[in-house]
Amino acid sequence: MDIIKRAFTKSIWVFHMSVGSCNNCDIETLDCFTPRFDLERFGIQLIGSARHADALLVTGAMNKKAVLRMKKVYEQVPKPCVVVACGTCACSQHMFKYSYNVAEPLDKILPVDVYIPGCPPKPEAIISGIVKALDKIKKGK
Amino acid sequence: MNMRDRIKESLQDKIKDWQEKYIKRVYFSIDKKDIFEVTQVLFRGLELRLITISATDMPDYFEIIYHFSNDPAGEIYSVRVTLADKLKPEIQSITPLLPAAEWIERETWEMLGINFKGHPNLKKLLLNEDWPENDYPLRNKK
Amino acid sequence: MSHKIIVPIGPYHPLQEEPEYFQLYVEGEKVVDIDIIIGYNHRGIEKLSESKHFDQVPFLVERICGICSSSHPYAYCLAVENILGGEANIVPEKALYIRTIIDELQRIHSHLLWLGLAGHFIGYNTVWMWAWKYREPVLDMFEMVTGNRNNYAMFKVGGVRRDLKDEDIPILKKMLDELSPGVDLFRGAIMDDPVIKMRLKGVGVLTRQQVVDWCVVGPTARASGVNMDIRRDEPYGVSDRLDWKVILEKDGDIFCKTIVRILELYESISIIRQSLNKMPKDGPIDAGVKDIPAGEGIGRVEAPRGECFHYIKSDGTNRPVRHKIRSPSFMNVASDKVSAVGGTISDATLTLAAVDPCYCCTERVAVINKTDKCKVMNGWDLIKLSQEKTLKLKEGYYGRPE
Numbered sequence: 135m136d137i138i139k140r141a142f143t144k145s146i147w148v149f150h151m152s153v154g155s156c157n158n159c160d161i162e163t164l165d166c167f168t169p170r171f172d173l174e175r176f177g178i179q180l181i182g183s184a185r186h187a188d189a190l191l192v193t194g195a196m197n198k199k200a201v202l203r204m205k206k207v208y209e210q211v212p213k214p215c216v217v218v219a220c221g222t223c224a225c226s227q228h229m230f231k232y233s234y235n236v237a238e239p240l241d242k243i244l245p246v247d248v249y250i251p252g253c254p255p256k257p258e259a260i261i262s263g264i265v266k267a268l269d270k271i272k273k274g275k
Numbered sequence: 276m277n278m279r280d281r282i283k284e285s286l287q288d289k290i291k292d293w294q295e296k297y298i299k300r301v302y303f304s305i306d307k308k309d310i311f312e313v314t315q316v317l318f319r320g321l322e323l324r325l326i327t328i329s330a331t332d333m334p335d336y337f338e339i340i341y342h343f344s345n346d347p348a349g350e351i352y353s354v355r356v357t358l359a360d361k362l363k364p365e366i367q368s369i370t371p372l373l374p375a376a377e378w379i380e381r382e383t384w385e386m387l388g389i390n391f392k393g394h395p396n397l398k399k400l401l402l403n404e405d406w407p408e409n410d411y412p413l414r415n416k417k
Numbered sequence: 418m419s420h421k422i423i424v425p426i427g428p429y430h431p432l433q434e435e436p437e438y439f440q441l442y443v444e445g446e447k448v449v450d451i452d453i454i455i456g457y458n459h460r461g462i463e464k465l466s467e468s469k470h471f472d473q474v475p476f477l478v479e480r481i482c483g484i485c486s487s488s489h490p491y492a493y494c495l496a497v498e499n500i501l502g503g504e505a506n507i508v509p510e511k512a513l514y515i516r517t518i519i520d521e522l523q524r525i526h527s528h529l530l531w532l533g534l535a536g537h538f539i540g541y542n543t544v545w546m547w548a549w550k551y552r553e554p555v556l557d558m559f560e561m562v563t564g565n566r567n568n569y570a571m572f573k574v575g576g577v578r579r580d581l582k583d584e585d586i587p588i589l590k591k592m593l594d595e596l597s598p599g600v601d602l603f604r605g606a607i608m609d610d611p612v613i614k615m616r617l618k619g620v621g622v623l624t625r626q627q628v629v630d631w632c633v634v635g636p637t638a639r640a641s642g643v644n645m646d647i648r649r650d651e652p653y654g655v656s657d658r659l660d661w662k663v664i665l666e667k668d669g670d671i672f673c674k675t676i677v678r679i680l681e682l683y684e685s686i687s688i689i690r691q692s693l694n695k696m697p698k699d700g701p702i703d704a705g706v707k708d709i710p711a712g713e714g715i716g717r718v719e720a721p722r723g724e725c726f727h728y729i730k731s732d733g734t735n736r737p738v739r740h741k742i743r744s745p746s747f748m749n750v751a752s753d754k755v756s757a758v759g760g761t762i763s764d765a766t767l768t769l770a771a772v773d774p775c776y777c778c779t780e781r782v783a784v785i786n787k788t789d790k791c792k793v794m795n796g797w798d799l800i801k802l803s804q805e806k807t808l809k810l811k812e813g814y815y816g817r818p819e
Contacts (some may be wrong), residue, residue: 154458158483158567161530168549199403199457229477232468233461234412235402254483254567297499299651300715325632326717329728329741334420335767342728346644349651375632378751386463401456410697412464 143239146268149187149211153204154197154236158254159221161164162189178264189267192244194245195223195230198237208244216267220247220260225249277289278321280344282352284321285316302340304355307366310341313354314369323352328379330387332414337364337389356391362380365390386413446761451754466740471497474737475572478727481744483567484530487523488720490572490741491516492727495576495653495716497709500731504653507704512520512576514696517654518589519563519571521685521692525596526555527721528678528685532603535675538767539616540804544606551599553634554592563583576703586693593686600682607675612811615674624669629754634745635723636677637772641669647719649790659691671771678773700787709735716750720745722773746774763802 152160166173166178181187184207194200208217221239230236247270250263255261256272276283279301284292289312293305305313317323323343330339337358344351358364368374368391380391381400388411391397399406442450462481466474475490482489498504504513529545529552536544563569570578607613623633628641638645646663648656664680666673711733717726723745730739749772757768791794 154460156458156480156483156486158480158486161483162567165549165553168553169546170550170553195460197457199459228482230460230462230465234463234733235459235461253480256566296712297714298503300499302713322629324629326724326726327741327743327747329739331730340728342726344724346650349647351717353715372631373632373752375748375751385532389484399456401459403456412461 137176141210145179145266146188146216147179147181147186148182148189148191148264149184149207150191150193151184151204151207153192153194153200153224153240155194155223159223162254162257163193163220163260166260171257171261172262173264184210185212187211187215189218189264190244191204191218191220192224193221194242195227195233196237196240197242198235201237201243204240204243214271215264216247216271217261218267219246220250220263221255222251222253225251228253278323278348278350278352282317282322285320286313287314298351300353301350302353302355304357306385307356307358310354310356311367311369311372314341314372317352317354318373321345321351323333325373325375326351328376328383329365330389330413332387335359335361339366339383339389341369353406363390364388365392367392368394370394385411387411434799442766442793443762445765448758448760448762448765451749451757453753455750463740463742468736470735471574471731471737474740475574476570479568479570480743481742483767484527485493485521485523485720485722485725486568487571488718488725489727489744491520492716492718492720492725493729493740494572494574495718496714496727496729497716497731499714499716500707500709500729501574501714507706508576509701509704511697511700512702512704513655514692515581515658515702516572517659518581518689518692518696519569519577520654521688522555522558524685524721525682526552526559527773528682529555531678531721532675534770535671535767538770538800538803539613540807541613545606547599548603549798551596554595556587558592561588571625573703574709576701579698580702582632583593583698590690590693593690597683597686600679600686604679607679610812612807614672615810615814616807617670617675617767618668619670620764621671621756621760621771622669623752627752627755631755632748633723633752633772634748635720635773636664636674636681637749637752639664639724640666640673640677641710642667645724647717647724649678651717653718654690655692655695658689658695661691670765674771709733719721722746723749729750746772750774762799763806766799766803 150163163180165171190211219225227236227239248263248267250259252259289305290303294302301402318325323345326342326344328339328341330337339356341354343353356366358366366389368380370380371393377396378400380394381397383389384391384397385399385402440452441448462477465477469477474493478489478493479486491558495504501507529548533545533548536548559568559569562585563571563579571579623641625641625643628638628643642665644665649663661684664677666677711731711732713730714727715725724742725745728741729737732738753769756766760768
């Protein structure tokens with residue numbers, strides 16, 4: 135495995151972004167870093183700057199005000215990166231699909247690698263999603 | 276004197292159509308020109324709390340309801356105002372009296388297009404800046 | 418290769434590039450003005466509600482806010498039941514108890530969540546980890562009773578959707594017994610810590626007159642001495658049959674807001690215990706409401722953040738004509754205009770977080786120096802400033818470590 139892939143899969147830094155969510159998925163993501171699930175023991179961390187991120191975790195149903203920001207943040211994340219759509223709103227816009235303030239779904243704007251459905255997905259499901267993302271990288275994206 | 280009697284005494288003939296359909300819920304109508312004075316009486320004089328303002332696009336008119344809460348007794352007094360002019364709906368703003376009304380009136384304006392005259396900061400609150408003009412999401416399309 | 422541990426900011430999402438949510442105008446260290454821009458979460462729920470029938474709406478309004486996920490459907494159900502004649506006349510006895518239990522469990526989890534975040538903002542990350550650790554058993558109880566840790570789907574017009582089984586009651590009681598020492602721990606850690614008192618007292622003050630002018634609700638108002646609580650003023654569920662008290666403080670600063678929330682945890686635990694003891698063993702949980710007549714109704718509940726208000730207008734068909742929703746944070750966040758102004762930059766994030774905003778818009782804070790008109794720092798830096806201030810106070814009190 136070449137060095138980039140190795141660094142990627144050993145200690146992934148996740149940048150978390152919400153584009154119009156009810157906060158449930160965001161709190162469950164944060165729950166993964168609390169003592170019961172404790173993702174940090176695997177080297178996975180949430181970070182504050184998109185420029186250092188390996189993975190982009192997106193929650194929310196794509197509010198119209200957030201589309202431009204989403205694209206800007208994606209440009210800043212250094213490639214290769216993994217995009218994870220966390221929650222049913224990010225996967226398919228859920229029951230807000232026909233709302234007047236919701237733009238197109240996430241996978242029409244960014245190339246999504248992993249979908250984690252659930253409203254909200256349990257921390258176990260989020261961990262499983264991140265692991266699937268890592269597997270995808272190992273097998274060669 | 277309980278709050279119902281105090282309101283009736285303070286507002287007298289400004290009140291039209293007093294309805295007490297349910298327990299702790301009173302609905303009454305006023306003319307749109309009286310809204311500032313009525314708010315003054317209810318908010319400053321009788322110390323009711325403004326909960327919110329809800330506006331509905333009815334087929335022939337706009338209906339705006341100002342909901343006031345009498346906390347010690349747990350009652351809600353809903354003041355109904357009808358705007359008959361559907362092409363240019365406007366009413367006096369109560370924000371100069373009540374700072375809390377600023378956001379509520381901004382939201383009602385951008386969702387339904389009702390102009391609040393005298394509002395210090397009538398600009399978009401929830402929608403995008405480049406939202407098309409004259410597109411009011413909560414209006415019913417014919 | 419060792420990585421620096423960077424602590425995440427909570428359900429708020431730090432975006433470094435485009436500051437849009439809160440703009441603080443400063444002169445030197447002092448905040449002189451604040452511009453609040455919201456709408457990043459607006460999903461048009463009021464309009465969507467008009468296209469759903471009355472039984473589908475609770476699922477929609479649950480997702481207005483994830484943290485107080487049972488307050489909105491409860492207030493909606495109360496609004497529709499208002500049209501039908503009132504909750505007390507329609508909803509069966511057992512369902513009233515179940516509604517109250519779910520509502521109070523939600524209050525516990527929400528206050529613990531806020532406690533953790535407040536701890537993080539002042540640099541006490543142990544408080545954060547422990548508060549969220551004690552929150553986990555509460556979420557387990559939700560999963561046991563309703564099937565999901567959040568978004569419970571319990572409320573429907575006329576009752577509740579699922580029953581509380583007899584075998585679950587001792588498990589719930591055991592969880593409450595294990596939670597009480599945890600709340601004692603937080604109470605001691607926060608109320609008796611001199612550094613926390615120095616850090617939080619006198620910061621972000623909201624006076625009684627400001628609370629009245631800005632129509633602030635919830636613990637934010639009760640911390641300033643305004644005596645309001647929907648559970649007592651307009652009782653719903655079984656809140657008028659149980660023995661509990663409204664917590665009031667008078668100074669209006671962040672310390673008082675914290676105390677109100679911690680003491681409300683005790684009251685919630687007591688309410689749930691009493692409900693579990695008094696709840697009838699058997700009985701229907703659903704009144705079987707079929708049609709909603711024409712009319713208008715208002716329902717309100719005391720969410721963890723304050724009064725949650727729903728207005729429903731019906732014309733006799735199976736969908737609402739108009740559904741107006743006013744969540745408590747709409748009033749509370751607007752009051753930041755007066756509570757944050759006059760304070761220092763390092764207290765800014767704390768003041769904004771102290772009203773317990775229920776939407777993910779407090780993530781981006783930008784500081785603009787009024788004289789230079791240039792951007793100085795962003796939300797990430799502000800949280801660091803807040804944590805550094807606490808460290809300085811600690812060193813001043815305990816002395817620098819050798």
